[in-house]
Amino acid sequence: MADGEGKTNKETSELLGITMANVTTWTKRWIDRALDSIEERLHDLPRSGSPGKITPEQWCQIMAICCRPPREYGYPITHWTGTELAKEVIKQGIIETISVSHLNDFLKKQNYNRTAPATG
Known part of the structure; x- marks a missing residue:
């Protein structure tokens, strides 16, 4: 312009x-x-700090789990909690470790609705 x-x-x-x-x-x-x-x-200029430890592919796998009800993975709950979701992605070997707050922050940025997998 x-x-x-x-x-x-x-x-x-x-x-x-x-x-x-x-x-x-x-x-x-x-x-x-x-x-x-x-x-x-x-393109954005390079940023300072350490690079991300979770790849885009891993985030996609995490989101795929989020899209399924927890009961499909053996959890007796209707909605994912950050704690249960973190346990499941570690259990599946997608990542070795993740903090619940980091996972919740990511999901919040994606406008993830925890009730959608349970209600369709």
Whole structure:
């Protein structure tokens, strides 16, 4: 928008419904990385800290378990709890260890509804 349409960062932020800080960050990155390909310019920059320990494939396997009622896995409950779900994914060998809070945080970000597997 800034380059092709001549819009200001403020106009762009209002049109897209995002903060001026985000527009400024991406505009600066676009200019600073002018020699990179478009794909490289649009990717997030590397982040500090250790990489994730659970792969996307493992998260998919965990979500597949979440989509089935706990009773199918021998639990006498109608809805998954973080504790029971953590026990099951470890029992199945998907991962060696996971904290209940990490699992719950992930599910919350996915808008996982604990009642859906039981109610259909």
